[in-house]
Amino acid sequence: MSLEDILEKIKKAVVNLDAENIQRLCREALEAGITPYEIIMRGFSKGLEIVGEKYEREEYYLAELVVAGEVVKEGMKILEPYLERGEVKKIGRVVIGTVKGDLHDIGKNIVKTLLRAVGFDVIDLGVDVPPEKFIEAVKKHKPDIVAMSALMTTTMNEMENVIKMLRENGLRDKVKVIIGGAPITKEFAEKIGADAAAEDAIDGVNICKSWVSEGDSCVRRIKAT
Numbered sequence: 001m002s003l004e005d006i007l008e009k010i011k012k013a014v015v016n017l018d019a020e021n022i023q024r025l026c027r028e029a030l031e032a033g034i035t036p037y038e039i040i041m042r043g044f045s046k047g048l049e050i051v052g053e054k055y056e057r058e059e060y061y062l063a064e065l066v067v068a069g070e071v072v073k074e075g076m077k078i079l080e081p082y083l084e085r086g087e088v089k090k091i092g093r094v095v096i097g098t099v100k101g102d103l104h105d106i107g108k109n110i111v112k113t114l115l116r117a118v119g120f121d122v123i124d125l126g127v128d129v130p131p132e133k134f135i136e137a138v139k140k141h142k143p144d145i146v147a148m149s150a151l152m153t154t155t156m157n158e159m160e161n162v163i164k165m166l167r168e169n170g171l172r173d174k175v176k177v178i179i180g181g182a183p184i185t186k187e188f189a190e191k192i193g194a195d196a197a198a199e200d201a202i203d204g205v206n207i208c209k210s211w212v213s214e215g216d217s218c219v220r221r222i223k224a225t
């Protein structure tokens, strides 16, 4: 079986809500030398895209969205140990969360795992995070970066509320703000005063890395612990 075939099978397992075979397919893919990232981007994400389209066409309903999410989570359990590199030198600290009203966390969790893999200390606030909780976490953990995820056009505006509240609390110039999620664009990031919008998880991780390695004025390197 070619590498393309294996990735195609993983994509189809997500679309067909095949929780039974997803872990076996992920193991096969890793054994064949496919990277966890390729499995995520070309298998899981492509599959979830199709699930979303089916939902829009009313071929799938909420129950199927839930199961598709679970299938990916099962698959991620196999990939995560390959993404976590154990003891790595800490290069910075990120507070991450999915904004208020939004329960989507698959993308946010991928970003978290990759950030940890490259050496960030990541504080995950979870889903449906109100602006006050982001502010509280910034005060408490003093991160270099605040990262927010939103998957719905109806919740993305919450990101602006977090940025406004950072400003009101005199914290905006102490952190970089990166946003991501399917509906997020660079134009939106500019409009709401975020520092960057990520196209995907890797783009986001690269942007965060560039901020800490640039030694940006508001980015404080934390000591390896």
Ligand code: B12
Residues within 6 Å of the ligand: 044, 045, 048, 049, 050, 051, 052, 053, 055, 056, 062, 065, 066, 067, 068, 069, 101, 102, 103, 104, 105, 106, 107, 108, 110, 111, 147, 148, 149, 150, 151, 152, 153, 154, 178, 179, 180, 181, 182, 183, 198, 199, 200, 201, 202, 203, 204, 205
């Ligand atoms: C799975 C899913 C669910 C699952 C979520 C499970 C979970 N634990 O996350 C469940 C069933 C809970 C769900 C619920 C709902 N969903 Co839903 N869901 C999806 C689906 C199919 C996939 C989302 C996903 O995980 N994609 C894969 C990940 C990997 O992609 P991603 O999140 O975009 O993340 C990538 C990048 O964007 C980036 N990224 C993401 N966040 C961040 C953050 C940072 C900082 C960075 C750097 C990068 C980054 O990195 C990731 C990897 O590259 C999408 C369809 C779609 N095409 O997106 C609909 C979709 C998002 N859902 C939708 C809807 C309507 C709903 C519901 C309202 C349905 C309902 N009637 O109840 C509810 C809302 C619940 C709520 N309050 O949040 C709509 C949203 C439409 C809109 N208004 O914009 C979509 C687009 C489906 C559709 N086509 O209509 N959903």
